[in-house]
Amino acid sequence: MLLRSTALLITIFIAFMNYKLILLCLLLWSCGDQNKTAEKDPLLDSWEEVTKSSEGTTVHFMMWQGSPVANEYINNYVIPTLKKTYNIDLKIVSGQGPEIVQMVMGEKEAGVQNSQIDIVWINGETFFQLKKIQGLWGPFVQKLPNAAYINFDDPHISIDFQQPIEGMESPWGMSQFALIYDSLEVPDPPRNLETLEQYIQANPGTFTISNDFSGMSLLKSFLAELSGSPNGLDGPFDPEKYEVLSKKLWEYINRNKKYFWKEGVTFPKEHSKMDQMFATGELSISFGFSEGAIEEKVNRGLYPKSTRAYAWENGTVLNSNYIGIVHNAPNKAGALQVINFLISPEAQLTKADPNGMDANPVLDMQKLPEEWRKKFEELPKRKYGAELSELSKNAIQEPAPEYMIKLYDDFRTFVIEK
């Protein structure tokens, strides 16, 4: 009896390992009994009507939950404030990048009319994919009263990975990719490919590139440097340019990878692992978005107080992150109200607190009313991290999404599996 039930249990386990497929399958079945009430288009309503019809509703927000400070901001500020001010329940669902695309695709394939999700936190890569499968609803941004405070003439806001946003996603935050180091251990960190080469040869095993979004963002900086200028990768994807530059890049990495972490035999799968290894001192240089995201990690005691952030000489990527509404969102009015709140001066001010989420506002200080501009100016400065205004002197635009897709593939083929 014991044997048999245990064996069965294990078989069930094995079946469950394909749970992703099962979920997709259940989605397929459930498509039959979706109610198909035609919702009237909230874009035609006045803002008062949007406010009225969104009252007492629930909005589902799919977001990346990997940052404790972001979770704290959402759970302890956004959710209670939305409930109090607009009587809207905001429910968080965990998921990022490819997971969002999978969800939207799965629902589309199954013909689901009312998604389980209303709004999603995305960047250009996901925006590109969602547009490809017509997964977004809009254009809605100009409908939002608080969009008046955003400067859409700024290319870092209105152009996302070389694609015009065209009102299909609302900017939420802005951040620059930065490298980080311990200023006590590394007095003069490398700022270009030449000094990086010298640095890792002198300090083998302390540098690596994670095989994920962040690592690829570093490779974009390298690629831009090889192109000879900060604007070298701007414009639509150029396959010939990519071939030439990437060949140089792989040659550079393969030539030096014996000085990488673990002699370049393998690379960390995720950036969070690099954070961990930087925290314990195994790596002496790491990197990340949100200007390296060091403020909270130093405050939490993960990183030493001597941690500093800097940008690559030829520039690191400066981009915005956005919120979109999925094409089959069941509560579009509520979605509009929530997004409008998220880009309000009040919400952006709380989000910018260096002791909180520490995220750069997307609002244009020149467009803000005097009282709000003052409040933003009075915010405490970062104690450890660099200010965006300082770093952005060395910034490049996000190259077209195809660069990232190619880099992923080729980094695996020409570096990891070699």
Next chain:
Amino acid sequence: MKSKASNIGFIFFGLIGILPFFAAFIYALLYSFGMVGAANSGFTTEFWVSIWQSGAFLRSLVYSTAVAGTSIIISVSLALWLTLKFRKELEVPFLSFAMYLPLAIPGIVAAFFTFQLLAKAGFFSRIAYAFGWITEARQFPDLVNDPYAIGIIATFISIVTPFFLLLFLNVYKNERVEELAQLSQSLGANKQQTVWRVSLPVLLNKTWTLIGLYFIFLLGAYEVPLILGQESPQMLSVLIIREIKQYDLSRLSEGYVVAVIYTVIVTTAAVLLFSRKNDVRHEG
């Protein structure tokens, strides 16, 4: 009475275990040929060809088999040795409770724990530093994310051994191996012969289906190799999820190709194991 209960059981098992599984398999099969999927445009064999040509699947299969096989062999040997040497001591309530405890640790926590212990800046590395054996973190040997999967195998062993130990202890009692061993000794066999000719064969004969199933289970393990493995080659589940979650939507189907091949292999193996087991039961 008993057969009725087990009929209901099989209906349940069919409804909950097999039906969704089967439907998911068909879906994956269609996806792998480009017949479903928002980014696909109709029947094509290009994904099968590309998986075949890249060789990634075959490398992953060989690697997974080696890792799972090594882990199972070491765990079973260890559990057998503990059973034969310590069965009396392990009947003490406190000790048997202590042996149950590791079963409560989920794979992902175990993997995280292994990483904390064996990484280059981990617990053992710090001890080595304190003793002056190393002067820098990077001198510590590669034990996680390493080419020989030492971290993965160590974690598997620590999860699997308690399970087999409990299993063998149970079988030892239920199958009266103690009495059999005494009988064989009274018939003139020495200790060595008793262990190799009586105790071990009885224990293994009653459990090898389960050992086989556990091997399949490890073959498809996800979290542990995800955290402790290398980027290439990767264990099968890690490879599948990577392909299915990649940014290039036009190539998602490659993940389903691997999933289909993997499912066919595992299901065939499981069916073979179960049918062989039934034969044995009828003979007995």
Next chain:
Amino acid sequence: MKANWKLFFLGALVILVIFPFAYLLLLSMASEWRFPALWPSYFGLRNWEQVVSSETGLISSFFVSTAISTCVATMATLI
């Protein structure tokens, strides 16, 4: 002599089993713990406070997990 050896071995085994639990508990309360320090610079409840205050899904996900494992275990035993 032989009994002693066994006792010693079992003791080591018990420590081996309990060690992970103790170490994980230690890790949950530690921070500012850089190589090659043997003991963290901070030891206290800070991490716990943070999780309890910001991760609202924790309790519900705990209940869902418990419900699922109870279901699976019950069914497997019945069958």
